[in-house]
Amino acid sequence: MMTIDDDMLMAFADGELNEIGRARVERALAEDPSLRARLDAQRRLRARLAAHYTPVAEEAVPERFRALLETGVVDLSAARAPRARPLWQSAIALAATLVLGLALGRTLLVPGAPDSGPIAVEGGAMVARGSLAEALDSQLASAQASNAATRIGVSFARSDGRLCRTFDSAAAAGLACRTDTGWQVMMTAAGSGGQRGEFRQAGGESLLVQQAAQEMMAGEPLDDAAERRARDSGWRRGGASR
Amino acid sequence: MQAFERELLTLLPRLRRFAHALARDPVDADDLLQVALERALKARGQWTPGTRLDSWMMRIVRNCWIDEVRSRARRARTFLPEEEGASVGADTHHEIEARVEMHAVDKAMNALSAEQREVIALVLVEGLAYREAAELLDIPMGTLTSRLTRGRQALVQMLELEAA
16 A cells, blocks of 8 residues: 655645646545544644635724725724723724814915914924924923913933923924934824813823823933923933033 | 725625634634734735735735734733743743634634644635745745644644544
């Protein structure tokens, strides 16, 4: 009797043999019941795997993957702590980024009026302008008027030493980092609309900005003294250190 | 959405299944898919339009899984005394088995070596041809078939599929 090893039998089961190989295995199968039993076991294995895995491919794909592909926006919080985050929060975060697109398009980036909004596009990057640039330059998080139009959240250093700050205003919240020429806005979300206090704390937008800041931050946020030193040195790299 | 994203979207169900076969746990599988999609979006320039996106994407999922297993091993070493860490770091069975009762198939896949598992996932779960799977994993055909055979024998035994 012809011997058929397991490699060959499995290649047969997978349809990977050429005609000659197939004929050989078929002849052997006709003669040898134990070989048929081995083939049956392989077929049962395939059926068992299909029964287990096919439903995974048939169930609805979670919305977060669809959203990721549709927006190209990576949900930072989902990447950081996928299990800690309830679905509704992802929905809020996503909604916030969508609102951002509308807000930018309609109020911040008025075509032909580059100086009218707090954010302008220069060389493909968003940069802070006007009152926003001013607040980022001069306002200290530790000493700001309660009615300031723009509020600074947190100041911190990135791993490359550049200094960054989060901000919030009626029009937009976001995160900006200091470059040699000014403040580059790294991300924005819908602003708190002038709301203060509890409502603002609960908002998905500020959450989104905070998470982006956490992602980018090297070490701890600047304390009051370090923030002051950073401002007094014009926000240059390393300007926060003593 | 561009053609790249549209095609990825149609592949998502299969990619999820593949991720599940590698990770053996539905939550881990979705985390893996998330990381892989992010990597793919960043690396989209490296994909040549007209070539197969499914193989390209499965390779990314598989590489992301290897990274994840390595970083788990590192974490396990960090949190355990050194002499224990050395053995636990070698694989993550310990961590996975500590979770709730697994499905029999997940459990059997869990007992395979990572190398056997990925060939089983590609050929038996995803239905790739031997040559496609070998190319994706960058291994010779002979290596692929021997891993496949050993993995299958082990699964048949563990799932008690031999003829009565």
